[in-house]
Amino acid sequence: MxxxxxxxxxxxxxxxxxxxxxxxxxxxxxxxxxxxxAPIPPPPVPFEPGQPTGITLSRDWFGDYWQGDFGVQLTRLxxxxxxxxxxxxxxxxxxxxxxxGRVASFDDGVIAIEWMRERRNxxxxxxxxxxxxxxxxEYRCLVPEHLMREFCNHVNLGYGPAHGGGxxxxxxxxxxxxxxxxxxxxxxxxxxxxxHQVRAAVISAEEIASTASGPEHRFVRKQFRVRLNAGAxxxxxxxxxxxxxxxxxxxxxxxxxxxxxxCEAEISVPAFVQQMGRPMPKPxxxxxxxxxxxxx
Numbered sequence: 429m430x431x432x433x434x435x436x437x438x439x440x441x442x443x444x445x446x447x448x449x450x451x452x453x454x455x456x457x458x459x460x461x462x463x464x465x466a467p468i469p470p471p472p473v474p475f476e477p478g479q480p481t482g483i484t485l486s487r488d489w490f491g492d493y494w495q496g497d498f499g500v501q502l503t504r505l506x507x508x509x510x511x512x513x514x515x516x517x518x519x520x521x522x523x524x525x526x527x528x529g530r531v532a533s534f535d536d537g538v539i540a541i542e543w544m545r546e547r548r549n550x551x552x553x554x555x556x557x558x559x560x561x562x563x564x565x566e567y568r569c570l571v572p573e574h575l576m577r578e579f580c581n582h583v584n585l586g587y588g589p590a591h592g593g594g595x596x597x598x599x600x601x602x603x604x605x606x607x608x609x610x611x612x613x614x615x616x617x618x619x620x621x622x623x624h625q626v627r628a629a630v631i632s633a634e635e636i637a638s639t640a641s642g643p644e645h646r647f648v649r650k651q652f653r654v655r656l657n658a659g660a661x662x663x664x665x666x667x668x669x670x671x672x673x674x675x676x677x678x679x680x681x682x683x684x685x686x687x688x689x690x691c692e693a694e695i696s697v698p699a700f701v702q703q704m705g706r707p708m709p710k711p712x713x714x715x716x717x718x719x720x721x722x723x724x
Contacts, residue, residue: 483510483511483530483531483532483533483534484509484510484511485507485508485509485510485511485531485534487509488563488568489507489534489539489561489568490507490508490509491506491507491568491599492504492505492506492599493505493506493507493568493569493570493597493598493599494597494598494599494600495552495554495594495596495597495598503516503517503552504516504517504597505555505570505597507531507539511530511531512528512530512531513528513529513530513531513541513543514526514527514528514529515527515528515529515543515555517552525548525550525551527543527544527545527547528543528544529541529542529543529544530542534561537560537561537614538558538559538560538561538573539558539559539560539561539570540557540558541556541557541558541559542557543557552594553572553575553594553595554570554572554575554594554595554596554597555572556572556573556574556575558572558573559571559572559573560572560573560576560613560614562579562596562611562612562613563611563612564589564598564609564610564611564612565589565609565611567589567598567599567600568598568599569589569596569597569598569599569611570596570597570598571595571596571613572595572596575595575596576613576617576620577620577667578594578595579595579596579611579613580613580617580620580621580668581595581620581667581668581669582595582596583610583611583621584620584621584622584668584669584670584717584718585669585670585671585680585717586671586717586719610623619663619665620665620667620668621718622663622668622717622718622719623663623718624663624718624719625716625717625718625719626658626662626663626664626670626716626717626718626719627658627673627714627715627716628656628657628658628662628664628670628691628714628715628716629656629657629711629712629713629714629715630654630655630656630709630710630711630712630713630714630715631654631655631656631657631690631711632654632655632711633652633653633654633655633708633709633710633711633713634652634653635650635651635652635708636651636652636653636694637650637651638650638651639651641699642699647699648699649696649697649698649699650696650697650708651694651695651696651697652694652695652696652697652708652709653684653692653693653694654681654692654693654694654695654709654713655690655691655692656670656681656690656691656692656693656715657689657690658689658690658691659686659687659688659689659690659691660686660687660688660691661688661689663718664683664686664691665683665686666683666684666685666686667682667683668682668683668717669681669682669683669717670683670693670715670716670717671715671716671717672695672709672713672714672715673714673715673716679695679696679697679709680695680696681693681694681695681715682694682695693715695709697709
């Protein structure tokens with residue numbers, strides 16, 4: 429009886445000891461980066477072609493924009509009504525290229541686009557992330573901020589919207605007419621557009637440079653400086669372009685220095701023009717720019 433009682437007391441004491449025994453600590457090793465680094469942000473959400481962006485474009489501005497003659501060059505920038513953006517070049521000397529993005533903002537006449545990938549080195553000059561939205565009669569044009577001067581020259585030379593020339597992209601009009609008005613460029617660029625036609629005669633001309641290329645240096649590009657009898661009084665300014673009207677057409681002069689009644693310009697004559705036997709710039713030639721014409 430006594431031994432049974434002693435055995436019972438021993439069991440009770442053992443159980444009590446096991447309940448109060450301290451549990452072992454579990455230590456987790458933590459790296460310095462885990463303790464000091466800021467939380468890692470989640471990866472960016474990938475662009476989806478049909479993903480709304482919060483920017484709503486009106487019928488005036490969403491649609492397909494082409495560079496050059498509509499559809500011929502197969503280079504297109506598209507804007508969706510919910511701010512989607514895409515670019516595609518399906519053929520040509522540089523091969524296929526495409527990108528997708530979204531309109532980030534449309535403020536003060538400027539459309540800003542966030543592209544998913546950086547532009548390629550061989551991408552068209554007009555492919556940008558900031559465009560002036562320009563109305564040109566029934567047409568709508570997207571002009572990169574850095575090419576507004578080239579766009580205005582395009583207009584001054586008498587070319588229409590369908591002849592993009594690399595400076596902008598254009599959405600085709602519902603009717604192939606006009607335009608018979610000047611494009612509605614932002615106010616700070618309006619003096620770059622000639623509202624009237626300017627005709628100027630070459631007073632003097634001199635060859636200032638020549639560059640040879642090709643096999644046996646057979647192809648020579650020549651550079652001429654000419655003085656014209658028109659200046660700031662006719663609305664001309666540095667950087668403007670004029671085209672040769674007589675006795676031949678096809679060459680372009682870029683105005684360099686402008687006086688009140690005269691100016692200087694430079695004309696680059698390609699090798700193929702010389703091979704065709706055409707004459708070089710000389711006094712008496714006439715240049716023209718500006719004025720509203722029926723381009724289409």
